[in-house]
Amino acid sequence: MKKNNDFFVPYIEGSLGASTKKTLKTFTIVTFLVVIVGALVFSFSQKPFKNSTFELTSATKITGVFHENPYPMLRVEVEKNNYKNILLLGFGKSSANPFLDKLITEVGSLDGKNISIEGNLIYYNGKTLIQITDDEKVILEDGSNSQIPSKEVISEMTLQGEIIDPKCYFGVMKPGKGKIHRSCAVRCISGGIPPVLATSDNNNISEYYLLTDLNGNPINEAVLPFIGKPSEIKGIVERQEDWYILKIDPKDIKVSGLKSTIY
Template sequence: MTRKKDDSFFVGWADTPAPDRRFFLRAGIGLTVGSAVLAGGLAALQTPPGTGSWNQGAIREWRGIVTGTPYAMLRTLDLGGGPRTALLSCLGKCGVAARLGSLAGKAVVITGSLIQRGRHSMIAVNEMGEWIREDDGPADPSLVFPDPEPLGSISLAGEILDSKCWFGAMRPSEGKVHKACASLCIRGGIPPAFFARDKGDRSALMIMVDNGRSYGDELLPFIADPVRLSGELVRADDLLILDAPITRFERV
């Protein structure tokens, strides 16, 4: 058998034959383009991490009336747009309701940094110093916490998550990847929240209570899992509150 003169033959120390160079060039371009398309497609399928933000260095004073029931909250004018409610937390995975003491219900000055996502706000108090003190001035009557307005019974499917991370302390702040973090936050006293989204992509976040009180460890097994629950929905001005007993939870 005779070999054609234009047949290529691989020699390790010689130049790569032209047909092989063309093959490797095309294969490299194809793999690069294919990987980019695959990466873009996978990224598009991911849940958006949210628009929350937290500048821990932007520490300032916030004035208003504070309460520890059912969770630590400050009613203030400092967020703009009239009286608004900011949940309170420590810098880490803990709430501060137990530290309010005799200041609950009074006009106070709180030092901390703002965690914010849209109209949802939380103040992480500056524990490095005196983070709360009674205000010398009189309390603004408009900052008294309003009586809850009943909105009726409701049944929803969604996810239980911790409000601090969802507001902007961490991204992503929902789903299985955040289950361990959310469990630690809620166990430490961070207010739990229920996030629901309907088929029209409308969504709502509700602070969760059990008969008007904060939950205990019985909530932990349901965190970050798809659940359906039913309860009473109330509005406390700019806060939606979902009062749902643990007996009305079911996995979906």
């Protein structure tokens, strides 16, 4: 009778046959290699993180001059005669307006007034935003009304790029690519977060433009169908210190049909 060397009895030491040992060894090595190769392929196929920052776990207090047109901002002097306009956002997928209403009810218009805000900073590529999480942290400071930044008309331009949600794009989500993140951007902008056009030059982002209607008013609802879709947009460009503004008629948005490089 032929001896069966592969008959395994768990409680008898050394009963595992040579053939079974070889099979298990081969299976273990192959499985290990597949896992390693799969991990490397998955890793290298991911879009790299941006060097953007969202200070979710720390609060920063900033003081400056409030101005609300076209969207709420705080003009902060970062050094002598050098100003940065910080875009104000609410918590979650909300504009800053609900967090400003209490103070506006108490003192009236905040335009040109010195106020302090404590919140979570978001910054990337020269732009700074702050997320307000508590209306009690929006405080009117002493002092007379101050100068709000004026707008300089540049020219009429036709620009190419994608409409983005600046909150997630500038730091909350990174890299934030895919249909799920595009859907998130739609919800953020529909919630009142200002829409921004990120213009592209050879697939590299070159500049950012806050979008308004032709009268300089918020335009959130009208641009929802175009978020994350490479487009050509004609409008009037203005500059408000370190921010550009693009005043448009949504009818002038032409979707190119190209694949999004952002979402």
